[in-house]
Amino acid sequence: DIQLTQSPSFVSASVGDRVTITCRAGQDISDYLAWYQQKPGKAPKLLIYAASTLQSGVPSRFSGSGSGTEFTLTVSSLQPEDFATYYCQQLHSYPITFGQGTRLEIK
Amino acid sequence: EVQLVESGGGLVQPGGSLRLSCEASRFTFSRYWMNWVRQAPGKGLEWVANIKHDGIEKYYIDSVRGRFTISRDNAKNSLYLQMNNLRAEDTGVYYCARDIGSGWEFNYWGQGTLVTVSS
Numbered sequence: 001d002i003q004l005t006q007s008p009s010f011v012s013a014s015v016g017d018r019v020t021i022t023c024r025a026g027q028d029i030s031d032y033l034a035w036y037q038q039k040p041g042k043a044p045k046l047l048i049y050a051a052s053t054l055q056s057g058v059p060s061r062f063s064g065s066g067s068g069t070e071f072t073l074t075v076s077s078l079q080p081e082d083f084a085t086y087y088c089q090q091l092h093s094y095p096i097t098f099g100q101g102t103r104l105e106i107k
Numbered sequence: 108e109v110q111l112v113e114s115g116g117g118l119v120q121p122g123g124s125l126r127l128s129c130e131a132s133r134f135t136f137s138r139y140w141m142n143w144v145r146q147a148p149g150k151g152l153e154w155v156a157n158i159k160h161d162g163i164e165k166y167y168i169d170s171v172r173g174r175f176t177i178s179r180d181n182a183k184n185s186l187y188l189q190m191n192n193l194r195a196e197d198t199g200v201y202y203c204a205r206d207i208g209s210g211w212e213f214n215y216w217g218q219g220t221l222v223t224v225s226s
Contacts, residue, residue: 034212036152043202043216044144044152050210087152091211095168096142096154 002026002090006099012107017078021102023071023088032092035064035073038101039084047086048073080106109134109215111203116220123193123224129186129203129217137181140206142213143188145222147199155201156188171197193224 003026013019023033031051036044046055048064051071061076075082083106088099115127129141143155156167156177165177176189186203200221204213 032211036213038152043204043219044213045216046207046212046214049207049212049214055214089152089154089212094166096157096211098152098154101151 001095002029002093002097004088004090004097004099006086006088006102008102009100010103010105012105013078014107015078015080019075019078019104021073021086021088021104023066023073023099025069025071025090025092028068029090029092031067032090033064033066033071034089034091035062036087036089037082037084038087044087078104109205111205111215111217113201113203113217113220116201116222118223118225119193120226121194121224124189124191125193125222127188127190127201127203127220127222131184131186131203131205134205134215136179136184139208140211141177141179141186142204142206143177143186144202144204144213144216145197145199146202146219147196150199153199158186190222193222195224198222198224 005024007022033051035048038044047058052064063074086102110132112130142157158165158177162179174192178187200219202219203217205215207214
């Protein structure tokens with residue numbers, strides 16, 4: 001199984017801050033990586049697919065980069081609605097796996 | 108707008124069975140891979156299984172293989188998860204999710220149905 005390790009697991013930030021979350025894969029997954037946002041009691045929402053492609057309707061302050069084993073999700077200027085938990089997901093090999101999550105909280 | 112509505116969750120004793128359903132609407136169901144993803148209380152996301160549009164190709168996470176069966180009925184626009192020999196660690200919210208079409212990522216999710224395995 002391909003393990004995904006997100007860092008940090010928890011981040012405290014303020015509105016307007018720039019935040020970067022890292023996802024490291026246990027083996028080369030090319031660009032078969034997605035990022036999701038989940039708010040309490042809600043289903044996840046797709047933000048980024050193919051490592052760097054912004055899903056339709058997602059604000060441009062979200063961006064993704066990376067390939068191979070190291071990937072990042074960046075929020076350029078945090079808005080109040082961005083405080084949530086973020087997950088990376090690999091779709092290179094079965095079983096499909098998710099990172100453990102990064103909880104983004106308001107400072 | 109695409110809709111996915113799960114049902115069938117509930118409280119079941121260890122060793123028991125449940126059948127989850129996911130009713131899809133507002134898209135051509137038969138053209139998409141479909142997935143089940145679960146989330147234990149306070150924990151992260153875990154992919155469980157998926158099924159190809161024709162229902163022939165299926166994949167499972169190791170911990171459920173042999174106990175869970177994913178299936179679909181394209182005529183009824185419905186996805187199913189038959190869960191047998193349930194364990195406490197199967198407790199959680201179960202989501203059905205549709206792939207993006209041009210890739211494997213999940214861009215539509217249902218609201219989830221809660222499965223609780225407890226005596």
